[in-house]
Amino acid sequence: MRSRRRPRPGAEDLPCEPSAAKRGRVAAAATSASSPWSSMPGDLVERIAERVLAGDPVDYVRLRASCRHWRASTADPRGRGVSDARFHPRQWMMLPEGHGLYPGHPRLRGRVRFFNRATGAFVGVHLPLFADHAALDCPDGLLLLQRDADTAVRLLNPFTGDIVELPPLSSLLRQARLGDDDSLRYYRRVCAAVSVAPMTGTVTVLLSLESCCRFAHACATDRSWTFATWSLKSVSRALGFNGSLYMVYNGGTRTILRIDPPPPPLNEDGDGSSSSPVLPQPQTIATLPANLMILPQLVDCDDEILVVGSTDISRSHLVVLRLADLLQQGRHVVPLKTIGDHCLFLGTRSLAVSSNGLPSIAGNAIVLCSTIPDRLQQYNLGDDTLSPACDGDIARTPPPSPHSIVHHLVTCCYRYFWNKGLIYCTGTEPKWKTKRKERFGA
Numbered sequence: 001m002r003s004r005r006r007p008r009p010g011a012e013d014l015p016c017e018p019s020a021a022k023r024g025r026v027a028a029a030a031t032s033a034s035s036p037w038s039s040m041p042g043d044l045v046e047r048i049a050e051r052v053l054a055g056d057p058v059d060y061v062r063l064r065a066s067c068r069h070w071r072a073s074t075a076d077p078r079g080r081g082v083s084d085a086r087f088h089p090r091q092w093m094m095l096p097e098g099h100g101l102y103p104g105h106p107r108l109r110g111r112v113r114f115f116n117r118a119t120g121a122f123v124g125v126h127l128p129l130f131a132d133h134a135a136l137d138c139p140d141g142l143l144l145l146q147r148d149a150d151t152a153v154r155l156l157n158p159f160t161g162d163i164v165e166l167p168p169l170s171s172l173l174r175q176a177r178l179g180d181d182d183s184l185r186y187y188r189r190v191c192a193a194v195s196v197a198p199m200t201g202t203v204t205v206l207l208s209l210e211s212c213c214r215f216a217h218a219c220a221t222d223r224s225w226t227f228a229t230w231s232l233k234s235v236s237r238a239l240g241f242n243g244s245l246y247m248v249y250n251g252g253t254r255t256i257l258r259i260d261p262p263p264p265p266l267n268e269d270g271d272g273s274s275s276s277p278v279l280p281q282p283q284t285i286a287t288l289p290a291n292l293m294i295l296p297q298l299v300d301c302d303d304e305i306l307v308v309g310s311t312d313i314s315r316s317h318l319v320v321l322r323l324a325d326l327l328q329q330g331r332h333v334v335p336l337k338t339i340g341d342h343c344l345f346l347g348t349r350s351l352a353v354s355s356n357g358l359p360s361i362a363g364n365a366i367v368l369c370s371t372i373p374d375r376l377q378q379y380n381l382g383d384d385t386l387s388p389a390c391d392g393d394i395a396r397t398p399p400p401s402p403h404s405i406v407h408h409l410v411t412c413c414y415r416y417f418w419n420k421g422l423i424y425c426t427g428t429e430p431k432w433k434t435k436r437k438e439r440f441g442a
Contacts, residue, residue: 037066042073049074056116057087058123058159081160082142083201088194089141089159091118093351094418096411098403100433102421104130114158115408120357125158134432134439135419139192139240144205148438151184153218153225155194155205164203164220171224172216185441186211189416191349195243197264204261206245206279208238211441215245217262217279228279232257237348239298241305246323248296248307254288256298256307256323286326289333293319299344301352306339308346308366316386318366318379338364338381345369347413347424360390360405369410369424376410398425416442 049070053060057077064071077087094103095113103112110128115121129145133154137144143156146169153166169187176183191208204219213235215228235257236248245259262277288296293309305323310316320336343361345351347369355363366379367389378389390399390406399407403423411417411424419442420430432439 038069040069042069045070045073053086056091056119057089058092058116060087061159077160077162079162080201081157081162082155082164082194082203083162083196085140085196087157087160089114089157091116092123092141092159093117093138093412094135094143094158095122096408096418096423097421098408098411098423099401100421102419102433103127103135104133104434105421112158116357117351117353118357120354127156127158129156134435134442136188136190136442137192137240137415139194139205142194144190144192146188146439146442148435151438153205155203166205166220167218167222167224169225172227174224175227188439188442191238191240191245193238193240193243193245193261195261200264202264204243204264206240206243206259206261208245208247210237215259215279219264226279230281232282236297239300239305239350241300246298246305248288248298249284254290254296255284256286256288256326257282258285259283286323288321288326292321292333292335297346297350298323299346299350299352301339301342301344306336306344306352308344308350315368315379317384318381320366320381336381340364343367345409345413347410349413349415351409351412353409358405361409367406367410369413376406398423398428 049060049063052063061077064074064076081087092114095115097108097113101108104110110126110130111124112127112130113122113124132148133145134148135143136146136153143158145154145156146152147154151168151170153169155164155166156162169184172187173183187209189210191210193206195204195206196202197204202219202221204217207216207225209216213233214231216225217228218225232249234250236250238245238247243261247257249255249257259282260280262279288307293307293311294313295315296307296309299306299308307321307323307326309319311319320339321333322336325333341355341363342352343355343363344366345353346366353361355361362378362380364381366381368377368379376389377386379386390404407423411422414424416430417424420432422428422430
C-alpha cells in the first residue's frame with residue numbers, strides 16, 4: 001500500500017499563475033460573505049497595494065488574489081516581473097534541499113522551495129523548466145539560469161513566471177577565441193547584478209566571471225555577451241547590489257570598487273539597439289583603514305552594504321563597518337557594536353538573515369562558514385566570543401540528516417553546492433548527477 005506523505009509544515013505551494021477556477025472560488029466566497037473589504041474604494045486599495053509591494057512582492061501577489069475587485073484595482077505583475085524592479089523578490093532565495101535533490105530532480109516533481117531572509121517564511125513554487133536548466137546565481141531574488149541545450153542565459157522571476165532572454169554563454173568563446181566547449185566551465189561560475197532602465201524597462205545583467213577574473217555584460221536586445229576591455233586581479237568576490245558590482249581591491253591599499261552597468265544602448269530612433277556600449281571602468285569609492293581590519297568581505301544587509309573584517313588572521317576579533325560611513329570623506333569611522341536581529345553568514349558569498357522568523361538563528365552574530373578548525377563557528381558581536389553555530393562536523397563528512405536551517409543557509413554561501421541540491425561540506429566534491437557536460441563548472 002502506497003504511503004501518503006503530508007506536506008511539510010510552514011511551506012506552501014505558490015503557483016506562478018493562480019488558476020481561473022481558484023480565482024473564481026475566492027471571488028465567489030468574498031461576494032457571498034458581503035465583506036466590506038471587497039467594496040473598498042479602488043484608489044485606497046491601490047495605495048495599500050503599493051505599501052505591500054514595497055515590503056514583499058509575494059505578499060502583493062497574495063493581496064491581488066483576495067478578491068476580484070482588489071485584483072482589478074492593482075497592477076498585474078505578470079509580464080513585468082523582471083522589467084519592473086518593484087516586482088523583484090529581493091528578500092527571497094532558492095533553498096537547497098540537500099540529499100542531492102537538485103532543482104529539477106524527478107523526486108521533486110518540478111517543485112522548488114524558496115525562503116524569505118527577512119521573515120523566515122517558506123514557499124514552494126512549481127518550476128518545471130528546471131528539467132533542462134541549471135541555476136547559476138540568484139540576483140535580487142531572481143534566478144539566473146543556463147539552458148542546457150544551447151547555453152542560453154535566462155533571467156526568471158520565480159513568483160510571476162516572467163523570463164528575460166539573454167545571449168548564450170557560448171558567445172563568450174568567440175570573443176576569447178576559444179573553440180573548445182570545455183572552456184565554458186570558466187564562464188559558468190558567476191556573480192550577477194541586474195539593473196532596469198526606469199524609462200524603457202531594458203534589463204542589463206553584469207557578470208563577474210569568478211574563475212577567470214573577467215567581467216561581461218548584456219541586455220535582452222543583445223546577440224552576445226560583451227567582455228569588458230579591462231580585467232581586475234587581487235579583488236575579492238563580487239557583491240551584486242542595486243544593479244552594480246562591488247568588490248574589495250586587496251592591493252597595497254585596500255579599497256572598495258564599484259562597477260556600474262553601461263547606459264542602455266540607443267539607436268537613431270531612441271530604441272534599444274543590438275549592440276551594447278563598453279562597460280565603464282571600475283570606480284574607487286572608499287578606502288579601508290589599514291589599522292582597522294584585514295580579510296574584508298562585503299555583505300548586503302537590510303538594503304545597505306556592510307564591510308566585515310578581522311583584526312587578525314585567526315578571526316578572533318571581527319569588525320563591522322557601514323559602507324555609507326566610509327563614503328563620507330574625513331569622518332572617523334566607528335565600528336558597529338550591533339547589527340540588531342540580523343545574522344551574517346560569510347563564505348565565498350555572503351548572506352544576511354533575520355533571526356525573528358528563524359528561532360534557531362542567533363541575532364547580532366556572524367557565522368564563519370570556513371572551518372575553524374572543522375566546525376561552523378558563530379561570533380557574537382555583543383561580547384566578542386566564538387561558539388559552535390550548530391552540531392556536526394562539516395570538514396570530513398556531510399552533516400547528519402535532518403539538516404538544520406543553519407546548514408541550508410551556509411550552503412547558500414557556496415553556489416557550487418547550492419545549485420546541485422547538496423549540503424556544504426569541505427570534504428565533499430560537488431558534482432552534477434545529471435547533464436555533467438552541459439553544466440560542468442557551474
